[in-house]
Amino acid sequence: MKCNVDAGKTLLVDGPASIDIVSGEVEVLAAPMKVGTRIIVREGKRIPLEVKSNASFEIMLGEGASYEEVEGSTIPENWIKTAKEIVSEASLKLGFVAAVMGEVDSGKTSFCTYLANTAIKEKLKVGIIDGDLGQSDIGPPSTIGYSILKGHIKDLFDVNAEDAYFIGLTSPGAATKEVIGGLCKLKEKVMMEEVELVVVNTDGWVEGEDAASYKLRLVDALKPDAVVGIQQSDELLHILNGIGGAKVYIIDSPSAIKKRDREKRKILRELSYKKYLRGGKVQSFLINWINLEGTLLGKGIQPSKERMRQIENLLGVKPWYCEETQKTILIVLGRGKWVAEENIRKLEENIKKRIKIFREGEETGLLVSLKDINGKFLGIGVLQGIDYKRRAIKIYTPVKEGIHTVHIGQVKLDKEGKEIGICTIFTN
Ligand SMILES: Nc1ncnc2c1ncn2[C@@H]1O[C@H](COP(=O)(O)OP(=O)(O)O)[C@@H](O)[C@H]1O
Ligand SMILES: [Mg+2]
The missing domain is CATH 2.60.120.1030 (Clp1, DNA binding domain)
Structure with missing residues (x-):
């Protein structure tokens, strides 16, 4: 119409x-x-x-x-003022870093976009680092990525990631170190491009002490010149008050914001997985020929015959596959097989190693990321299955060549690409 x-x-x-x-x-x-x-x-x-x-x-x-x-406009006055100030500061030095914080649906992505566009109007070279792994705009969900902008942007989602860092989770709580480390690495890369302004978006986890300490650690590590806090009332003060060494701007969350519930955010992520998996096909790799990350699998040795007998006796069931590292024994059971907690404890006490146990097929649907020999992000894929005996791994991915490393994440997708939960079988 x-x-x-x-x-x-x-x-x-x-x-x-x-x-x-x-x-x-x-x-x-x-x-x-x-x-x-x-x-x-x-x-x-x-x-x-x-x-x-x-x-x-x-x-x-x-x-x-x-x-x-x-x-009128739905852009708050203090967005306009803050963006102007940051842009004028950024035009004075190379690599001015502005980090943006706010809860979920506070307007972080929109402010990052607004700030970047304001800088581009002033002919600045702008890099954006997207640290919101739950609602990623640059790169697929569960990654943090960056891009050097070529011009104005109406939607950060249209921007291609120059490189990304796979976290494998869509919320930072269990991966704060990885997110902080990843953001710092991405910042280094962006800095090499000699940009004037680096805009860093962050995730929406701001409530409570743990979130505050994480966000402050992030600021400590990333060392931004400015932190922009977007809030409706005072939900960020417990974080912003603890920031030293960066200029803090507090701006409003626009009243025209559209809030999304958990389900809508999940749908948005699923649209994004789809975008990054489009045109994929199933490929097979031998575990010995690629570098596996995010799992102990492939890092250990096959236990001796004697060891296997000991494991089988104590567990009361014959494992489908076993691998032993210095501190852990990885045990894969056949489909539908089960062992009593008590037997696992017995085995642990006897062998004095940690036991990590799961069933064949449980890995199907896990989100993975693929990297080239230099560690550059190539794309994502979905684990179709592992043939433990042949030591082969099957992955659905649109990435065609150059795959050197497969990093197994914890997000699990079903055949339709819908999130079905977090799976920790491979985590330490
Ligand atoms: N000033 C605004 N006017 C109208 N809609 C807005 C404005 N700012 C944000 N929105 C919309 O509100 C939603 C949430 O904003 P977004 O920037 O994605 O928040 P966040 O990144 O913090 O989750 C988005 O759909 C966005 O387009
Ligand atoms: Mg966002």
């Missing part, structure tokens, strides 16, 4: 929808939109189209989509 909007108003469109800009001057988060541009809004997303001079749009709405016109 056709829709005319007067200058000075904002058109808010909730996806799934597509919008063609037919005429007029329109900006999305400070990015000027050319007439003729088609904008796709995913389900669970809202886009603000700020009309600068009378505009007309052709809108197509999917199921559950809608749009409305509001007066």
Whole structure:
């Protein structure tokens, strides 16, 4: 349908929808939109189209989509002021780092986009690091990634990751060290590109003491020049008050924000997995020929015959496959096989090693990442299964060549690419 909007108003469109800009001057988060541009809004997303001079749009709405016109801009005044200040500071030195914090759905991605576009208007070279592994914009979910921008962006999701770091989880709680370490590595890479402004988005885990200590450790390690906290009332103060060494800006969460429930966020992630798995096929690798990360598998040796007998006797069942490292014995049972907790404890006491036990087939559906020989991120895949006896691993992935390392994550997907939970069979 056709829709005319007067200058000075904002058109808010909730996806799934597509919008063609037919005429007029329109900006999305400070990015000027050319007439003729088609904008796709995913389900669970809202886009603000700020009309600068009378505009007309052709809108197509999917199921559950809608749009409305509001007066003025939905960008808060303090976003404009903060972005201006950061951009003017960033134009004075190379590699000015601004980290953005806020709870889930506070507007982090939108502010990062707005800030980047504001800097690009001033001809700055901008890098964005996306540290929100749950709602990743750059790179697939469960990764953190970066990109050097080539121009204005209306949606960070359109930006390709130059490199990414796989965490294998969609929330940082159990992987704070990895996230912090990964972000620092990505920062180093971005810095080598001689950008003027580095915008760092972070995850939405801000509530409670653990979140605060994690965010402060992150700031300590990353050493940003500025931290921008987006809040509705004072939900970030317990973090922001602890920050030293960076200039802290506090800005509002826009009232036009569209909040998404857990289910919507999951759907958005699933759309993203789909995007990064498109065109994949199943490939087989011998465990001895590739480097496996995120698991002890392939790191140990096959136990001796005598050891195997001992394991079998104590467990009361014959393992399908065993591998022994210095501190751990990895035991894979046949499908449907089961052992009593008590027997596992007995075995542990006897052998004085940790026992890690799971069933054949339990690995199917685990999300993996693939890297080349230099550790550069190539893409993601889904583990189809491991043939423990032949020591072969089958992966569905669109990555065609150069695979040197397979990093097994903990997110598990079903055949349709839907998240079915976290699986820790390979974690230490
Ligand atoms: N100023 C704004 N006007 C209208 N919609 C907005 C605005 N800021 C954010 N949104 C929308 O609200 C939703 C949540 O914002 P987002 O930036 O994705 O938050 P976060 O990254 O903190 O989860 C998104 O769909 C976004 O497009
Ligand atoms: Mg976001």
